[in-house]
Amino acid sequence: MNDSALFDQILVYIRTKADLSELLTCIEEFTDTFFAPKKLEEQQQIFRKLPMGLSKILVNAFASKPTTPENQIEIKRSIDSLVDKLHACKSLQLTIAFQPNDETIGYFSDWVKRNVKKDVLIDLRFDKAIVGGALIIADGVYKDYSVRKKLSNRFQIQKEDILGLLD
């Protein structure tokens, strides 16, 4: 499997920055085994901490057969290429007013991947203070679609109306 195809397959399973972080930790743990040799089973076990689909892809790609000094260089090169691509993934910071469940996260991620770009990950934040709606930060652009802002605007208009009446 070439690097791009592998990356595309992995992307399907990575929805948020937290997922990415978890994946990178596992990959780092796996590459450490190159310097402290472990059995194939132990190496595969590292990837099994990840969701099943993702774990399968990684095991097939890097841990299907024992690492030897001959194939180690090839695997390392492939891993480095993957890690570079993963680091280059852009993130979209999404702040919402409730703690989302797994299904909601999946829904958000699918929408972003479908409508923005497939290698954009969600950096999900939770802030009750925004009351409802969402704050979106992407590439330095900040959009406030929160209920807090709408209420604040509404109060401002009402305040001006009242002050106008008093004048």
Place this chain on the structure above:
Amino acid sequence: MKSFQQYLTSAEEIGFVEACNQSIVYASGLPNATLQEIVIFESGELGVILSMSRSQVEILLLSKTAIKAGLRVTRTGARQEMPLGFELLGKTITPFGQPLSANQTIEEPRVSRPIDISPSGINTRKRIEQTFETGVTLVDMLIPLGKGQRELVIGDRKTGKTSFLYQTILKQATLGTICIYAGIGKKKTDIKKIEGFFHENHIENNTVIIATSSEDPAGVIYLTPYAAMTLAEYFRDEGHDVLVVMDDLFTHAKFYREIMLIGKRFPGRNAYPPDIFYTHARLLERAGNFILANGSEHSITCLPVVESVEGDIAGYIQTNLMSMTDGHIYFDVEMFAKGNRPAINPFVSVSRVGRQTHSPLRLSLNRELISFLTLHRKLESYSHFSAEAGSDVKRTLAVAERIFAFFTQNANEVKNIDLQIVVFCLLWIDYWQDLQKLEKEIGIINATYKNSMEAQALVKELISNVESLNELLLAVRKNQEKILKAFGLQTVQVTNI
């Protein structure tokens, strides 16, 4: 000023602090930020954008508070601007137009302009034609300045540079010029002293102090002279002649070096950034004599100060500034040690445009004096053979001694140049033979002139009717009795020279 949240809502752009190195902050985001734009951090601190790459912006902090990584930052959409207005006269302010002391309040001016702009072009400039009086006889006679001139004041520490600046500001403020003193990274006590001097001499209404103390952030100190020039341009456009004193540009260069080294710019000579010449030249080019849109002519005269080290005027910053100004006044540490006040060395000092503003009388006086002092300088090297020196040499040395006594001036004392020309003529025709008498009577003459309308009218009459020094010498000789009487001095027999 609005809050961070308000700016964020209106700009709809955000950045995150990635790294911070003293006064330089690197932040990601802010896709549409522009150079020189002011940004605000979540903590309320301000910064200005110095440079940018595809992924990061480099921000110069305008506060001393440390910035943490991860902090949010947003654009304000504003450039570095300074509020301007006549409300600032008599005030001591920061480069952002805020009062330096918490006790002062300033009515918020309505106009504001960017602090750092390009100098105006050649089509707005005019030849310097008006004399600029400093109130210091030696300078006004030997190193004359013109309105709109940029004259570097250079000298070691404690050689009387500040006294000269005080005298010049005092003289110009009393003549109606608006004087701006830019104290760059000064000690707070020095700023207080300047405030006190302006207050004592009742010239606050024509002066503004823009000051930063050495405790201020490097970014703010760096902006001080630019802010002073912006204020000067405002007053010029309002129809006033302006004097800007920049004390001093050596300190400014050092702070600029600090900022640029922290910002990882490639260091040039003496570790100064390679664009230090451009930085200072762009600042000083904003001074000059200008024609305004309404056809009137107004000037910004600039006196940048630079400190020399152990009399070495060939330093990097010193020579840079010499080459971008229209001359320099050199305060000689050796002359200071000998007791000369002011300790200005007329042989090393230069004025490139001042002479073109002079009347024929002052030009001929200037030539005569320079040629005499040059002769004296040559003879002085033989002075230790005085026992064998001829009478002419002895006489030249004695006259020179009297001339230096005539030039002696106390700190904070300003003199009228017309009066000094007449006094010089009295000295030149050998009215004074005795040094003590000369010093005493010059004091009397100066004091009388201030209060006597008759003396003022006489001096004016003498000066206005002559074209050359010889003509004036004749007139003074002829009216000697009248002059001495007007100044309340006794008459003596005059010997011809």
